[in-house]
Amino acid sequence: MIELTGISRTFQVGGRPVYALRDIDLHIAAGEHVAIMGPSGSGKSTLLNILGCLDRPTAGTYRLDGRRVSDLGETELSQVRRHTIGFVFQFFHLIPRLTAAANVELPMVFAGIAPRERRARTAAALEAVGLADRAGHRPDQLSGGERQRAAMARATVMAPRLLLADEPTGNLDSASGRQVLEVLQRMNAAGLTLVVITHDPEVAGRAGRVVALRDGRIVAAAEPRFPLPPGGGRGEGVRSERET
Amino acid sequence: MSPTDILRFTFTALAGHRLRTGLSLLGVAIGVAAVVVLTALGEGARTYVTDQFATLGTNLLVVIPGKTETTGATPGWGGVPHDLTLDDARAMQRTLPALDRLAPLSMGNETVAYHDRSRQIPVIGSTSDMLTVRDLHMAAGQFLPAGPMDRGEPVAVLGRTTARELFPGINPLGEILRIGRWRMRVIGVLGARGVHLGMDMDDIVIVPVATGMQMFNRTSLYRILLKGRTQADIDRLKRDAIALLADRHREEDVTVITQESVIATFSEILRALTLGLAGIASISLLVAGVGIMNVMLVSVSERTGEIGLLKAVGAKPAQILACFLAEAAVLTTAGGLLGLATGWAAVAALVRLYPALPARSPMWAVAAALAVSVAVGLVFGLLPARRATRLDPVAALARSKV
Numbered sequence: 077m078i079e080l081t082g083i084s085r086t087f088q089v090g091g092r093p094v095y096a097l098r099d100i101d102l103h104i105a106a107g108e109h110v111a112i113m114g115p116s117g118s119g120k121s122t123l124l125n126i127l128g129c130l131d132r133p134t135a136g137t138y139r140l141d142g143r144r145v146s147d148l149g150e151t152e153l154s155q156v157r158r159h160t161i162g163f164v165f166q167f168f169h170l171i172p173r174l175t176a177a178a179n180v181e182l183p184m185v186f187a188g189i190a191p192r193e194r195r196a197r198t199a200a201a202l203e204a205v206g207l208a209d210r211a212g213h214r215p216d217q218l219s220g221g222e223r224q225r226a227a228m229a230r231a232t233v234m235a236p237r238l239l240l241a242d243e244p245t246g247n248l249d250s251a252s253g254r255q256v257l258e259v260l261q262r263m264n265a266a267g268l269t270l271v272v273i274t275h276d277p278e279v280a281g282r283a284g285r286v287v288a289l290r291d292g293r294i295v296a297a298a299e300p301r302f303p304l305p306p307g308g309g310r311g312e313g314v315r316s317e318r319e320t
Numbered sequence: 321m322s323p324t325d326i327l328r329f330t331f332t333a334l335a336g337h338r339l340r341t342g343l344s345l346l347g348v349a350i351g352v353a354a355v356v357v358l359t360a361l362g363e364g365a366r367t368y369v370t371d372q373f374a375t376l377g378t379n380l381l382v383v384i385p386g387k388t389e390t391t392g393a394t395p396g397w398g399g400v401p402h403d404l405t406l407d408d409a410r411a412m413q414r415t416l417p418a419l420d421r422l423a424p425l426s427m428g429n430e431t432v433a434y435h436d437r438s439r440q441i442p443v444i445g446s447t448s449d450m451l452t453v454r455d456l457h458m459a460a461g462q463f464l465p466a467g468p469m470d471r472g473e474p475v476a477v478l479g480r481t482t483a484r485e486l487f488p489g490i491n492p493l494g495e496i497l498r499i500g501r502w503r504m505r506v507i508g509v510l511g512a513r514g515v516h517l518g519m520d521m522d523d524i525v526i527v528p529v530a531t532g533m534q535m536f537n538r539t540s541l542y543r544i545l546l547k548g549r550t551q552a553d554i555d556r557l558k559r560d561a562i563a564l565l566a567d568r569h570r571e572e573d574v575t576v577i578t579q580e581s582v583i584a585t586f587s588e589i590l591r592a593l594t595l596g597l598a599g600i601a602s603i604s605l606l607v608a609g610v611g612i613m614n615v616m617l618v619s620v621s622e623r624t625g626e627i628g629l630l631k632a633v634g635a636k637p638a639q640i641l642a643c644f645l646a647e648a649a650v651l652t653t654a655g656g657l658l659g660l661a662t663g664w665a666a667v668a669a670l671v672r673l674y675p676a677l678p679a680r681s682p683m684w685a686v687a688a689a690l691a692v693s694v695a696v697g698l699v700f701g702l703l704p705a706r707r708a709t710r711l712d713p714v715a716a717l718a719r720s721k722v
Contacts, residue, residue, distance in 0.1 A: 130632060130713045151636050158634020169629045169717060173336040185325050186635040234634070 077238070077269055078104040078127065083136035085122050085292075096122040098292040100136070106237070109261070109270045111280040114289035120273045121242060123289065127271060128161050128240045129153045141237075158187055162231030166243035168223045170215040176226040177202065177211040183234045201229040205259050221252025228259055232268070239263065241272045245279060257282060321639050330646045333619075341651065344615045347608035348655025348693050349662060354601035355689040356663025356681045360670070362594025364679030366587060371678075372515070373583045379420070380453070381546040381558055382517075383565070384575045402569040403540035406469050406529065411568060412544070416560050418553035423450040424469065424529050425543040428536030432525055433498040434486045441482055443499060443525045445532015453547045456521065461493045461508030464528055472530030476504040479524035483509045499525065502535055554578060598685055602692060608655070609696035616648050616704035627708050628716030637709045644708050648701020649694060656693030660686065 080102040087094045096119045104110055114120050125131035126138060129145055138145045145156060157163075170179045177198050184194045202208050205225040215223055224244060231239060241260065245253035261282060264270040272283060280286050288296040334341045385404040409424040426445035431438055448466040450456070456463070463477055476497055483492050483506075492506045504527060513521035527535070548557045558576050566572040620627070630640055663681065670679050 125714050128632070130717075151638070154631065154634050154636045157632060163632045165717065169625060169632075171626050171629070173332055178332075182630075183633040185329070186321055186630070186633065186639055188321050230633070 077106040077141055078102065078271075079137075079139040080126075081137045081139075083123075083126060083133045083138065085119070085126065085131070086134045095292050097126070097133070100292075100294060102287065102294065104269065104271065106269050107264070107267055109264045109282070109284045110272070111283035111286045112271065112273045112289060113275060113277075113280050113286055115275075117291075118289040119292040120289055122292075124240050124242050124271065124273050127238075128163060129156050158183060159234060160236050160238060162234070162236040162239045164224070164228055164231050164239065164241040164244050166246040168215070168220075168227045168247070170223055170227060170230075172215050175212050175214050176207060176218065176222075176229075179215070179226055180230045180233050182230060187234065197233055198229075201233040202226070204232075205229045206255075219252065220248045221255055224248060224252070224256050225259060228256070228263075232263060236268070238269045238271070241270070243273055243275070245274070245276065253279075321642070326642055326646050327650070329643055330650050333643075333647055334651065337619075340615060344608075344612055344651050345655040345658060347611045348605065348652045348696070349659035351601065351605035351608045352656045352659025352689045352693055353663035353666065354604055354659075355598050355685060356660060357666050357670075358597040358601045359594050359685035360663075360667040360679040360681040361677075362590060362597050363682050363685075364677045366590035366594065367678045367680075368676070369586045369590060370583045373517075373579055373586065379548040379551055379554060380579060381548065381554065381561065382577050383544040383546065383561060384577065385540055385573070387573050387575055402571070402573050404544060404565075404574065405539070405541065406533075408565060408568060409541065409544050410469060412546070412561060412564060415564060416546075416557060418548050418557040418560060419546060420549045421449045421453050421547045423447055423453040423545045423547075424541050425450075425545060426529050426532040426536060426538060427542040428532065428538075430500045430525075430535065432482070432486065434492075434495065437486050438498075439485065441523060441525055442519065443527060443532065443535065444519075445527050445529040445535070447529055450526070450545070453545045454516065454521075456513055457511045459509045459511040460491075461506070463508055464526065465507075470530050472528045472532075472534065474502070474504045474531065475507045475528065477508040477510060477526040478506055479510050479520070479522045480512050481520075481522040482525060497525075499527070500535060502531070504531075594682075594685075598688070602689075605689075605692055605696055609652070609700040612648055612651060612697060613700040613703060615651075616644065616701055617707070619647070620644065620704045620708045623708075624711055624716040624719050627711050628713040628719075631711075631713040632717065641705045641709050644705035645698060645701050648705070649697035652693045652697030652700075653690075656690050659693070660690065 080100050083097055083100040083102075084095070085097040087096055100123065112120050112123060122131065126133055129140075129148075133146060136146075140156065140160065145153070148156065170176075171182070174182070180198045180201050181194050184197060189197075199208065199211070202211050205228055207222060207225050207229065210218060210222055210226075215226070218226065224247075228244075239260070244256055244260065248256060257279060260270060260272070270283075272279065274280050286296075287294055383404065385402070406424060409422060412419065413422045423446050428443050428445075429440060430443045432441045432443070433439075446464065447469055448464045451458075451463045459480060461477075464475065465473060467473075476499065478486070478492060478497075486492070486497070487495065492509060495506050497504045497506055510521060510524075510526075515521070529541075533539070533541075546557060546561060548554045558578060562572065562574065562576055565574050627640060667679050667681060671677070
């Protein structure tokens with residue numbers, strides 16, 4: 077589904093170039109659950125932004141479902157983001173003046189979907205993340221975990237094929253974090269391709285594959301070596317210490 | 321994205337900052353209210369003046385010595401025209417078929433005294449026909465006696481205010497008045513008339529024209545008023561009068577004005593004035609527009625995270641532009657409507673206080689003010705909206721940690 081070939085991203089900072097990504101080759105199949113790990117400054121967020129069509133590579137090609145995304149104009153890219161990709165951010169990015177339901181409805185409003193259908197799909201999306209009873213609350217009335225789940229409902233309400241999560245549990249306590257991860261895994265099990273940036277080994281451990289970045293390059297694409305939580309874990313080639 | 325959705329998005333955004341929204345509205349409202357009130361005043365003045373001239377009567381013509389073109393100045397104020405004489409007046413009275421009545425006018429400003437009370441008062445010299453031609457009525461006594469124009473009897477008719485001021489508590493009829501060096505007997509007092517053709521008919525003294533011309537030491541009449549039989553006769557009367565006088569003076573050196581032309585002239589002038597007032601008031605709308613642009617720029621910079629999110633969620637650049645443009649336009653339109661309501665209320669209050677001035681804002685001004693307020697929103701909202709469109713989503717999202 078995702079084919080990155082020779083992707084590089086260079087920024088100009090104060091007149092000097094910063095090589096955020098160098099010559100990245102990455103293939104992700106549909107339905108995979110991939111974790112991207114690396115120290116800060118390794119280029120994880122830049123990679124995710126490129127995957128999500130929020131940023132353009134300086135060099136290389138990005139094929140999404142066989143389509144050369146790097147060539148598209150801003151309006152076409154916005155369409156790709158609307159229908160194919162869902163985002164979950166570390167800092168939620170919910171609009172504070174809107175209720176949870178209104179936030180979830182937002183992508184559909186801009187997609188021109190009729191109000192009745194919007195209401196139905198919003199209710200379903202909130203139900204799927206367990207927030208049906210908090211639909212009328214505004215973000216400042218929700219806990220961190222509830223906010224992130226609302227953000228996930230928003231990210232998936234347009235039925236994207238790819239979900240990108242940038243440190244989804246970074247701002248949450250462990251209990252909420254686990255709840256969020258369970259929802260993500262459920263969605264992945266239903267066929268949603270999942271790419272998660274994380275520095276937390278426990279989060280990475282739930283993925284089918286871990287891609288490690290350092291200084292803008294992929295240094296390893298390995299399976300996780302950490303024990304998985306009971307009842308969790310999916311994906312091919314997953315080895316746990318218990319199996320050996 | 322349906323217009324309803326855009327509007328709903330806009331309203332929640334504006335409702336989030338009530339004070340800021342309110343103040344921005346206020347700027348536009350003041351501008352529009354100013355346009356409404358000022359154009360109402362201008363229009364009121366125009367209506368007042370044209371109504372005044374309507375009282376001239378549609379059958380009336382005014383002959384003024386001097387032609388604007390030949391002298392280059394307002395007729396009667398400059399150049400060297402031929403005198404408009406009593407003989408001219410008599411000739412017109414004799415020969416013009418469409419003429420009903422005629423009143424020659426001589427004008428001066430004299431010190432009028434009775435015993436120890438004296439004042440500077442406008443004095444008019446005319447004939448008995450002036451009563452009908454100028455549509456006056458008597459409160460006491462009689463008007464100037466009928467008779468040949470060149471006969472100057474030592475009699476005077478007083479305006480209502482003049483009589484009251486010079487003869488407080490006394491019956492002025494029969495009393496002797498001193499006008500300059502002249503002694504005149506008061507034979508009548510006019511009923512209330514108010515300002516008519518630029519003359520206050522309440523504060524005035526009327527004497528026979530021949531006496532007047534001697535008093536003021538003039539050889540030319542100030543005006544000759546002609547009254548046609550019917551309105552249909554006016555054009556013919558005007559042509560005949562001009563032709564007659566041109567023949568007598570051997571050149572066309574008089575100006576004949578009709579009620580229509582006077583009304584038209586004043587109407588033009590006051591309409592231009594009203595337009596000018598509207599233009600000045602519109603400047604405040606421009607200032608309000610700059611304020612709107614400022615407020616929207618602040619809004620965009622506050623909402624960079626939101627804009628980044630919208631882009632991430634698949635909003636097209638055109639849609640983001642539409643949302644912010646709509647916000648500015650709704651702001652200014654709401655302000656415009658508020659200004660209209662306030663302006664109308666102010667005009668209504670003014671009319672209550674000063675019923676003499678028929679102030680009413682003309683439709684063109686109202687429509688223009690509303691259209692301009694919408695346009696101001698679109699024009700001044702464009703820059704901030706484009707800035708929102710151009711935000712880099714990555715940077716926008718990174719900058720706001722919400």
